Amino acid sequence: MKTPVRHIVTLFLCFFSFHLVKAQESLDSELERYEQMCEVCLELKARMSRGEQISRDEAKSTIDFFVTTNRRLKSRESEMTAMQRQRFKDVGEWFATGVRPQKPFGAEPLPALECSLPSRIIVNDIAGILTPQRDLDPPPSVRLWKYRTDFILLAEMSVPDLSYGLRAGIKGRAFGGYMAFSSNFVKASADYTCHSDGTLENGSTIWPAGAEKTTSLSLSAGLLAQAAPWLTFYAGAGYGGRQLLWQDIDGSWAEVSDWSVKGLEMEAGAIFRWNRMAFSAGVSTVRFQTCSARVGIGLYF
Numbered sequence: 610m611k612t613p614v615r616h617i618v619t620l621f622l623c624f625f626s627f628h629l630v631k632a633q634e635s636l637d638s639e640l641e642r643y644e645q646m647c648e649v650c651l652e653l654k655a656r657m658s659r660g661e662q663i664s665r666d667e668a669k670s671t672i673d674f675f676v677t678t679n680r681r682l683k684s685r686e687s688e689m690t691a692m693q694r695q696r697f698k699d700v701g702e703w704f705a706t707g708v709r710p711q712k713p714f715g716a717e718p719l720p721a722l723e724c725s726l727p728s729r730i731i732v733n734d735i736a737g738i739l740t741p742q743r744d745l746d747p748p749p750s751v752r753l754w755k756y757r758t759d760f761i762l763l764a765e766m767s768v769p770d771l772s773y774g775l776r777a778g779i780k781g782r783a784f785g786g787y788m789a790f791s792s793n794f795v796k797a798s799a800d801y802t803c804h805s806d807g808t809l810e811n812g813s814t815i816w817p818a819g820a821e822k823t824t825s826l827s828l829s830a831g832l833l834a835q836a837a838p839w840l841t842f843y844a845g846a847g848y849g850g851r852q853l854l855w856q857d858i859d860g861s862w863a864e865v866s867d868w869s870v871k872g873l874e875m876e877a878g879a880i881f882r883w884n885r886m887a888f889s890a891g892v893s894t895v896r897f898q899t900c901s902a903r904v905g906i907g908l909y910f
Contacts (some may be wrong), residue, residue: 617767623677636689638817639682640696647704654707745840759785761833761841761880763907767791768837771853772825776889776905777834785833787843790875797822797854815863820856825849825891829876841880849874849895870898878903885909 614842649671657663682697689697763776774791803815831845850871853861878891890903 612781612851627628636682636685636693639678640649640693642696643675643678643682644700645758647700650675650704651707658854670780747872753761761787761879761887761907762910763887763905765789765791765889765903765905767825767827767901770899770901772827773828774884776907778843781810783835785835786830787833787845789827789845789847790829791825791827793823794826795822795824797824797852797862799854800861801863802866803855803863805865805867808861815855816858818856818858818860822856822862823855824852824854827874829874829893830878833880839882841882842878843880843889843891844870844877845871846875848872849893849899851895853900870895872896876903882909 627729652669653663653668679701686694686697703709759780761776761778761780765776766772766830767773767774770793772791772793774789776787776789778787801809803809807815807817809815827847827849829845829847829849831843833841833843835841848871851869852871853865853868855865856862872895874893874895876891878889881888881890885908887905887907887909889903889907891903893901893903
């Protein structure tokens with residue numbers, strides 16, 4: 610009976626040794642990937658320090674993969690040999706300091722040492738580079754264009770008096786300015802004035818022929834204020850005018866004085882961003898006697 614027992618024990622030891630070797634090989638492979646991802650993250654940091662534009666998706670996917678690998682290795686630290694634990698620690702110090710150790714990774718093993726790599730990585734909002742940060746839950750989003758200057762150009766339309774125009778603006782981190790112009794491009798001049806009830810200044814009455822014209826003009830400038838990455842508000846003032854003219858049976862044109870106005874114009878609205886596209890919506894008034902709605906579409910540059 611002793612011989613079978615000895616054979617069973619031998620087979621068990623062989624089986625345990627085989628799986629132990631496999632586990633060590635798996636940890637070595639994972640540590641190798643961990644080193645490679647550390648190098649990729651530091652290269653990403655260097656590119657952003659040089660002012661290169663890095664896409665949000667690229668940065669986030671790289672960071673998430675590195676953090677996931679760190680957590681997985683941290684959970685398996687009890688399975689590591691002293692040399693593997695030292696290698697894990699060395700890579701963490703390389704990431705935190707940006708200085709690659711002169712000695713080979715894992716050399717001079719020190720038992721029971723823990724990696725000080727933080728559990729969360731973010732992109733620093735001020736410097737725009739990768740920096741470690743602890744105990745953030747949930748992980749913040751990666752923001753890489755906080756200081757970018759945006760140029761905005763919109764083609765707009767106004768109703769109910771149909772007119773067309775352009776709005777152009779420049780915006781920094783949070784604030785900016787714009788200029789806008791719109792018109793219906795109708796030219797008309799009045800020979801005399803009348804009231805909307807048809808009476809003239811001398812007390813007589815206009816004999817309308819049924820034709821009419823409306824002219825509109827708007828010139829304004831103001832401020833842009835960013836409320837969110839996808840939302841910017843605008844408000845401004847300038848000069849605006851609306852003129853309604855009626856034609857009489859003699860072919861002359863009369864300005865309808867109580868339906869015509871010119872002077873100070875004020876406006877406010879919002880610009881919505883979707884990728885590079887811009888959409889605007891707002892209202893304007895001339896001396897609080899008219900009210901127009903404006904919508905537009907354009908691009909961010």
